Amino acid sequence: MNDESLERVCFPVTLRCNLRCKLCAERSPYYEKPYHPTFDELTVQIDRLFSLTEHVGKLDITGGEPFLRKDLSYFIHYIFDKHRDKIDKLRVTTNGTILPTNEFIEAAMLWGNSFYVIVDNYHVSAKSKDVCRLFKEAGVPFELRDYSGDLHCDGWVDYGDFSRKHSNTEARQLFHKCMVPKLGFFTCMVGGLVFPCAKARLLYEKGIASVYMDAFDPELTETGKRARLKALLGDEVIEACKYCNGLCEKSPRFTPAEQLNAYDIPAEPSYEEGSNKKMLFYTQTYNNEKTIARTIESVLNQTQKDDFLYFVVNNGSTDNTGNIIAEFANADPRVVSVVCERNDILGVLLLPHKLFNMVLVDENAYYCIVDGDDAIRESFLDNVLRIEEEFSPDMIVPGFRRIDAASGDVVNERMARTDLLISGPDKADNFYELRALLLCQWGKCYKLKSLRNKANNIFANIRGLLPKWYPGQDTIGVLNRFFLLDKVAFTKEVLYDYYLYPQSAVNTFYPNRYLADVVTLKIYKDFLAYFGPISKLNWDFCYAIYLSLIEYTLNIIINSPVADIKQKFEDIYNMLRDNETKTMLTLDADPEFRNLANRGSFIVTILNYMRGQSVNDDTYFLSGEIMAELVQYKHLITDWED
Structure with missing residues (x-):
């Protein structure tokens, strides 16, 4: 850097991302609320940047995923109008999962050959080819980085956690070996603060190191800020190097863009935004691009607008499901998007508890699982809160209706005759009447503190008998909680819409499929036996x-x-x-x-x-x-x- 020029500036326009990369250098998936400034905040920051330098060799618009911003084209246009003469090259880097808009392509074409797009193909989406095709047809310069075969930079590195790793001498040696400064991956501006690298920003956010310059610091003159910036990009950065593994020639390499899955969900976020919420909704979905929007909208359209947080998990989808979820999450802070690497039925059982353990909620909060092709009524949460106030139950079982997905016709409805609360032996006495309401986990509401106090599994001996494809896994879970939780309420209202599809697991042939029916019978008999001798009525009913x-x-x-x-x-x-x-x-x-x-x-x-x-x-x-x-x-x- 000379006094008037910066070789390269990374300018993240968002830290939101529709992927959940385990080794993300920006640590986007580990934020509760990723950085996502308004358009006006972006323009103020870019103007301030160019008040501190007369020239930028390469301005790199990064993320997160920049294409998640609907106003990205306007920002590209704004930079062209205000600062074109100070920039040699403008580059946008995308993960190739979101198609560019016509407006973005028009803004890009203003720059001619001074603009290009890096399209990273991590093979988590099939859209990168379409993204490149659109750029090629429009004449927008681009480079496809295909992360298969020969890996870009030989793969990703793990920059490490936030513990101190090096002495002053070792940090200085790392600084001179690290490719970050050598490759010009230097200087990033986030929220008006200028950092020498992403690691320095992360250390600042953790309160560990203060290697940055506040571009809006009223205590510094313009000359002072330029001097501070020059010092920042020199040896002062070594303070951040103490906590970093670095990007060195001999650094261990890892598969790029490996996605966080159900077993790797980080423990860093606390989701403090949920601290006053009375309900946590949860949806885990796979390749439901045709129905997931209906499901999410049904949750967001609750008459109780602010009393819930909604976790939506893309369970390794290969269609457009992930992008749809990301759009909702970016538009509504009540939606928390989570991406899992693969479609794994165990995730349905394990992941909610990992997520909910990170959430600070109302002490009487409930959680509810909504399937990715179903919907809940607008009054769902109203009725749950009404039942909670009246009975304070540990579990709430709403009425539901089955709907033929092809025709939209209602097949049948199930609900209690009246709002009622049962406990203890009454569960067995009412089994004949209420069993049909306990078939699946969808729509059931569980008080979180009650679940945490009741961690046993009365059907542990049965799980070993289950075929891997057993379609009644959720029946075990529901009956387990029905037994363990003290007070269970049933509603007279139909609050959940369960859509029936011919391709669902319950309609699929497997060799010796009848064993699932044998296991289900054993579940019912074991459940009833916990309350004493099984009555003749319940025995015949089984x-x-x-x-x-x-x-x-x-x-x-x-x-x-x-x-x-x-x-x-x-x-x-x-x-x-x-x-x-x-x-x-x-x-x-x-x-x-x-x-x-x-x-x-x-x-x-x-x-x-x-x-x-x-x-x-x-x-x-x-x-x-x-x-x-x-x-x-x-x-x-x-x-x-x-």
Whole structure:
């Protein structure tokens, strides 16, 4: 740097980002509220920068992700109008996940060859090619950095945490080996403060080191600020080097843009903004670009506007889901966007608790999981707070309706007859009436402090029996909490809309799928047994549920386009041979349960299917074994034919 020039200035226009890179040099994913100045604040800062220097070799517009700013094109235009003659090159760096607007392209073209875009392709989105295509068609100079094969700069480095790592001598040696100053990655201006590098900014924010210059400091003259800036970019930066691993030739390299996942969520944010919130909503979603906006809008449209915080997790989506979530998060401070690296069902179970442990909320706050293709009513939170005031329950179970996603028709509704509170043995006594409301986790509300005090799992012995694809994981979670939490309230209001899709897990064929139904039956019986001997009514009810489940499974087996005849025969045979199926078919059941009274129809369905199949050498034996099983129950059929 000479007295009148800066070689390069990084100018972050936001620290918000739609990615969650573990080794982000700016540490964007680790902020509660990332830096995101207004347009006017940006213009004031850029004007102040050019009051301190007559020339910038390269002005680098960075983030976060700059394209998250809807006014980015206006800012590029503003710099052109006010400071074009002081800049050799203007560059914008993007992660290639958001398409540029026509307005941005028009602003970029004002600069001619003095402007270009760096498009980083981290292979977390398929959009980088489209981004480059738009620039190429418009004639906007760009460079695609593809982070596969030969990595840019051989990969990313880990600059380290905020602990001191070096003595004064070691820090000075690191400074002279580090490529940051050598490559010109020097000088960044954030919030009117000028730092020699991103690490210096982070250390300042942590109150550890003060290696910066306040461009708006009223105590310094313009001459004093220029002198301070010159000193800042010299040996004074070594104070920050004491806490940094540096970017050196022999620094260990890591895969670029590795995303934080459900097991790596940082513990740094406290989300203090949630300190007075009475509800934490949570959505974890994968490839729901067609429905996620509806889900988020249903939460944000609550009549209680300011009493909640909403965590929305992009669970490794490969479509536009992540960008949609990011847009909502940037527009509304109630939305906290989280990105996970992969689609992992365990994240649904583990991640909420990691996030909520970082939140300071009202002592009686609840949390609620909303599925990424469902919606809640505008009065959802109103009713939850009303129930809380009346009963102060540990768990709230709202009424819901099932909606056919294709037609929009309401399939059915489930709700309590009246608002009611139950506890202790009443849970078993009311199981027959309320079980249908406890099928899934969506929409259930749990008091956070109650959950933290009840960490046991009464179904720990069952989880080891579950197939990995078991579609009823959430049933276990709901019943576990229903049992453990002392006071559970049910609402008479329908507050949750559950959309039904043919491609959902409950409609998918898996070999030996019936085992999920056996496990579900065991869950119900174990749950009831915790309250003492199971009544005859509840015992028969459990097997009525089991019959409805295996009838559903049987329909999936018969109509599966992916399973061959032999696989279907094996599954039907195993289902019939299972002890729980035998118990259900021989049970002296209460006539209250109409499906048990008509369980012969289950046998008829199998019989008709078998009679319609052609038997070959692979299936001959199985066919005979199935028919031998069916014969045992011919008394259940009025028109049995041998």
